[in-house]
Amino acid sequence: MKIVVVGSVNLDLVATAAVLPRPGETVLGESFTTVPGGKGANQAIAAQYAGAEVTFVGAVGEDAFAQQVRDNMAQAGLDLSLLRTEPGPSGVALIAVDDSGENFIVVAPGANSKLTSLTEADRAAIAAADALVMQLEIPLETVQEAAQVARDAGVPVLLNAAPARHLPAELLSLVDVLIVNLIEAQMVLGDKIDSSARRSPSASARGMHAYSLMERLRQIAPKVVLTVGADGAFYADREGTWMQIPAPKIDAVDTTAAGDGFVGAFAVAYTEGKPIAETLAWACAAGAIGATRLGASSSLALREEIDKLAVKP
Template identity: 55%
Template sequence: MTASVVVVGSANMDLVVATPTLPRPGETVLGESFTTVPGGKGANQAVAAARAGARCHFLGAVGLDAFGDELKGCLATAGVELDGLRRVVGPSGVALIAVDAAAENLIVVAPGANAQFTVLDAVDRELIESCDVLLCQLEIPLDTVAQAAAAARAGQTAFILNAAPARPLSAGLLALVDVLVVNQTEAAVLAGLDGGRDASRADNVPELLAGLLAAVPRVVLTLGAAGVAYADRDGTRLEVGAPPVAAVDTTAAGDAFTGAFAVAWAQGRPVEEALRWACAAGAACAQHWGASTSLPLRPDIDALYERAYQPQP
């Protein structure tokens, strides 16, 4: 049976500039190529889930502008079901992205229509209650995330929260989370630790996991090219390395990972297998340029998963 995933989140048009180096504060650098690519963490994760094989519904908002038309078209082409997509007066959300020669990036988001996505109606709640997994991020109003989480709890739907971008969250919202997916900086903010450069230290991982397990039952801590760490309140601790690839653009790699992980979780896969499969999705994504355009299809994920994690004859 096909896994069902509902994504409640943002849709943005990404305005992407390739540059040899990322600018420092106050610095201007000359860029190279420029492109517009449909994105937004919610829309990216919905496309990722659909391409990974789920029946995926997206609940979100876009503006009555050309970007809104393009965002809607991108989601529909990927097979995402859009009965919960709102068209609202005003501009669609945009993200300003710079990507350097090492595939590192800087991102600034202007929410636009996403900020107007404030209410879930009865049809939205019924859809969430009937699906296998609800997946949310934090580029939409927190109250909307809370409404979605409450609907998931009412329907005994698993709630996966990708707490990005980093922001403090209430204990009430965290109590509804089944699986928290964060990077080290986001983890540090939620755990009340130093969110500066020390948050990315490898020896900081146990402290981050312990701090988060005080609030949620399961944590997936993404570590970039190093893979992921997982911990839960039952005492399970896992470290999964990412497949080594030649990265071109890491902009949507985290969204590819999270969308694929939601599908694997909805399918009931063992957690280590789910993490490996999601790591393969993130690595496959990083080999291509752009956000939604780089999200891998299920055969590509399966192929990289088999090469990276399955014993070879």
């Protein structure tokens, strides 16, 4: 099974602290480390670890960070024949993580912003794949171009709309599976961001909020997955299927790559043709495993780990 991931690759600069700073506030940190990451690279490695043969289409800069992230992806087993080098710096993500595992992230895209078109080799790889996985840390025109190539070749398109933004209808019309979290869902829909439901102690209130979003999201994409952290994930499609799968109970350490681990594992299970409930449970297990470890790509789950934790729906 071959999956092509078109997306970003960054070096994550990660600082931990007891609490995250508020605007204008400085807090004393506890530790610092550098970890290869980027949503594209993380999801590619997650899919590779989960059992796919993954080709990565992306760009790094001409700096010391480039070799570090390239080596990391090569060690994970990715096909890097389509990873290009662009003048200037590589992408960097500045990440702060608190004691509960919550985080904030600022991304300086660097070479990722220069991935403005596909080569003929890129197009050929996408057309020959079993699935295409993308995110939004690269130029939107490239995401749309890749989606069109996949659609023309009959290749399923899985889009993780992160970082969140409002998406053009032309792109959404090319997407087979849209994967978002609560904040991303609201931004894709053009809503004012409301995070109060996510923080509600009432599971029913959180569920109703998710349901209302899903009802609207499946009007713009044929299949929609909404991740809701410790509450697991929701799925809905235009055929009327609706379900929620809970996440395994874990002690979160760092949620930075939990979403990417979910997406990579979901892509593998979906492409393998697993029933959707099993696919969601498998992906939730992968995301949960990632949240128990510090770092981005270094936290991603192996297939046997996912199999062990996944709850049979």
